[in-house]
Amino acid sequence: MRSLTKASVFLGAFVTRLSGRTPEESHGNDEVFLSVNTDAREGNVSSPLLYGAMFEEMDHSGDGGIHAQLLRNNGFQGSDPDLTAYKPIGDVDISVDPLRPVSNAINASLQVTVPKDVTGFVGFANTGYAGVPVTNATYQNSFWMMGEYNGTVTVQLVGSSSGDVFVTYNLSVESTEKEFRRFETSFNSTRAAEDGDNEWRLLFDGALVNGSFLNIGLVELFPPTYKGRANGLRDDVAKFLEASKPTFLRIPGGNNIEGLSIPKRWIWNNTIGPTVDRPGRDGNWFYPNTDALGLDEYMWWCEDMNMTAVLAVWDGKSYGGIVSGPDLEPYVDDIMNELEYLLGPSNSTWGSLRAKNGRKDPWPLHYVEIGNEDDYTGGCPTYPDRFTQIYNAINATYPDINIIVSTGVQNCIPSPLPPGVMIDLHYYQSPDPLVGLFNQFDNFPRDRPVIIGEWGCRNTTAERGQFWSFVQGSCAEAVHMIGFERNSDVVKMTAYAPLLQNFAFTQWSPTLFGFSSNPNSLTPSTSYFIQQMFAGNKGTSVLPVNSTKDFGPVYWVASRNETTIHLKLANYGADNQTVIANIPDTRSGTLEMLAGSQFAGNKPGDIKIVPKRERIVSKGNSGNYTVEMPAWGVAVLAVV
Numbered sequence: 001m002r003s004l005t006k007a008s009v010f011l012g013a014f015v016t017r018l019s020g021r022t023p024e025e026s027h028g029n030d031e032v033f034l035s036v037n038t039d040a041r042e043g044n045v046s047s048p049l050l051y052g053a054m055f056e057e058m059d060h061s062g063d064g065g066i067h068a069q070l071l072r073n074n075g076f077q078g079s080d081p082d083l084t085a086y087k088p089i090g091d092v093d094i095s096v097d098p099l100r101p102v103s104n105a106i107n108a109s110l111q112v113t114v115p116k117d118v119t120g121f122v123g124f125a126n127t128g129y130a131g132v133p134v135t136n137a138t139y140q141n142s143f144w145m146m147g148e149y150n151g152t153v154t155v156q157l158v159g160s161s162s163g164d165v166f167v168t169y170n171l172s173v174e175s176t177e178k179e180f181r182r183f184e185t186s187f188n189s190t191r192a193a194e195d196g197d198n199e200w201r202l203l204f205d206g207a208l209v210n211g212s213f214l215n216i217g218l219v220e221l222f223p224p225t226y227k228g229r230a231n232g233l234r235d236d237v238a239k240f241l242e243a244s245k246p247t248f249l250r251i252p253g254g255n256n257i258e259g260l261s262i263p264k265r266w267i268w269n270n271t272i273g274p275t276v277d278r279p280g281r282d283g284n285w286f287y288p289n290t291d292a293l294g295l296d297e298y299m300w301w302c303e304d305m306n307m308t309a310v311l312a313v314w315d316g317k318s319y320g321g322i323v324s325g326p327d328l329e330p331y332v333d334d335i336m337n338e339l340e341y342l343l344g345p346s347n348s349t350w351g352s353l354r355a356k357n358g359r360k361d362p363w364p365l366h367y368v369e370i371g372n373e374d375d376y377t378g379g380c381p382t383y384p385d386r387f388t389q390i391y392n393a394i395n396a397t398y399p400d401i402n403i404i405v406s407t408g409v410q411n412c413i414p415s416p417l418p419p420g421v422m423i424d425l426h427y428y429q430s431p432d433p434l435v436g437l438f439n440q441f442d443n444f445p446r447d448r449p450v451i452i453g454e455w456g457c458r459n460t461t462a463e464r465g466q467f468w469s470f471v472q473g474s475c476a477e478a479v480h481m482i483g484f485e486r487n488s489d490v491v492k493m494t495a496y497a498p499l500l501q502n503f504a505f506t507q508w509s510p511t512l513f514g515f516s517s518n519p520n521s522l523t524p525s526t527s528y529f530i531q532q533m534f535a536g537n538k539g540t541s542v543l544p545v546n547s548t549k550d551f552g553p554v555y556w557v558a559s560r561n562e563t564t565i566h567l568k569l570a571n572y573g574a575d576n577q578t579v580i581a582n583i584p585d586t587r588s589g590t591l592e593m594l595a596g597s598q599f600a601g602n603k604p605g606d607i608k609i610v611p612k613r614e615r616i617v618s619k620g621n622s623g624n625y626t627v628e629m630p631a632w633g634v635a636v637l638a639v640v
């Protein structure tokens with residue numbers, strides 16, 4: 001959970017000089033002349049996977065986030081289940097009932113006790129993840145019920161404060177006290193709520209139950225999902241991510257795979273199959289995880305968004321203990337079972353379970369990371385052996401899988417690393433130090449591929465920097481990404497992190513984007529736009545650029561693909577700069593620019609900084625373009 005640079009630990013020996021001038025050293029508005037060699041074919045090859053994403057359940061990014069299910073605490077998961085998000089409706093008592101579990105995995109239900117003489121419809125509400133978004137949409141709704149009841153159940157979407165009833169829907173149920181039965185329905189909301197202050201209610205006829213009780217469990221409410229998948233992603237959130245153009249997804253990213261203790265680790269086979277068979281767990285970020293967004297859902301997510309999966313496997317390290325040596329063997333077997341589940345034929349032991357769970361063909365999986373940040377939380381001394389044990393097992397069966405080592409700290413990893421193993425570096429930096437790492441890969445060994453599995457500009461102490469990305473920080477990110485692009489023959493993958501948050505549950509900020517239960521609350525950070533601008537304008541190879549100045553405050557990189565030349569520019573300084581670029585054999589294209597005052601940024605529901613796009617034409621079709629770069633501006637020129 002720390003946020004220091006680790007790249008520099010590994011890379012120290014290779015860094016030749018710090019990057020260019022800091023803003024304080026810049027000398028006001030000068031012209032910078034750049035001449036792009038569009039004929040060159042010797043530039044570094046650019047990785048097609050350069051810009052991706054990392055997903056970790058934190059900030060309610062999954063439960064109450066990109067996973068579409070809207071009701072909170074629906075399975076009473078976690079080691080200390082309580083009534084969070086529930087409230088009684090009418091003259092009833094509600095309690096968590098561990099004696100009537102819905103299944104072996106969902107080991108409690110909600111008991112609704114109805115006093116004698118109660119009449120009319122009574123029940124309970126679930127207030128969701130700080131509210132339930134209500135839009136004009138068709139909702140899928142299900143619940144499990146136990147107790148003698150033969151009659152009408154009413155489900156509703158209601159404004160918690162306003163009392164506005166957006167949806168009332170009746171269904172007939174025949175419930176018995178012998179077992180839990182599942183009831184499923186769908187209903188339309190024809191009215192959207194103005195805010196997220198809404199709840200879902202389940203009501204039943206109190207006269208049929210008075211003096212007794214009903215148990216209800218695993219309530220699930222889904223708005224439309226991305227690509228219509230059952231148990232899928234929230235359509236609006238997923239599309240917002242897709243628009244940032246990620247090419248890979250590192251899952252399950254970050255500390256959350258590790259577990260606060262060994263039994264609380266992310267256990268892959270507890271996250272597959274029907275949600276009623278998923279027990280959930282205490283997550284590393286101090287709230288129960290439902291694991292409804294599980295291994296198969298991650299893989300569908302990758303497939304539906306055309307992203308390459310980068311799967312992290314649990315490698316023996318938790319926050320509360322480490323397993324190594326012979327004791328690790330059963331966990332190595334478990335990793336091999338996980339890989340057979342993903343990759344095995346549908347008649348193999350684990351592959352057949354995958355087929356039963358809805359995916360006949362093996363999943364494409366080419367990247368596996370062994371653990372997360374094994375230089376931290378006591379992992380370092382045993383990681384070289386744990387890594388080797390797991391690497392050998394995977395490599396013997398799946399020699400084509402690219403294996404990733406979870407840290408670049410040299411004394412924590414085997415020496416030498418097996419050929420081809422990728423190094424995962426994580427770092428969160430404030431703006432100036434991030435710019436200072438601009439050229440950290442320039443002299444990196446070209447045969448050691450790198451993934452930056454988590455990185456971003458994070459200013460936790462500075463005024464205005466605490467909550468959300470701001471223009472200077474995002475400009476620093478752009479400078480750093482120019483460094484990635486210049487070295488993308490080595491830097492194969494990068495993921496700005498963390499990815500997203502539900503604004504009502506902020507644990508770590510900034511994130512790439514966020515939202516709440518309010519309609520239209522999806523909010524891009526300035527970093528989101530930088531990722532989008534860079535990922536949307538990738539070349540296949542880097543082009544040499546002659547310049548009249550050294551890097552700083554203006555930074556640049558040029559690249560080409562079959563049709564287009566891209567020139568990316570960042571002005572990391574407090575003065576405007578004029579860039580005159582010569583790009584032979586081109587005439588016109590687009591100029592996209594993100595700029596604003598140094599500390600400006602977007603806030604939840606308050607989007608002030610967005611990129612501006614305009615057409616640009618070279619003077620007299622000469623291939624000469626003049627770009628006025630505002631202070632802290634980031635620009636992408638795409639010309640043909």
Ligand code: AHR
Binds near residue numbers: 001254255497508
């Ligand atoms: O992204 C937040 C945390 O930072 C991750 O959980 C961890 O891997 C890193 O230290």
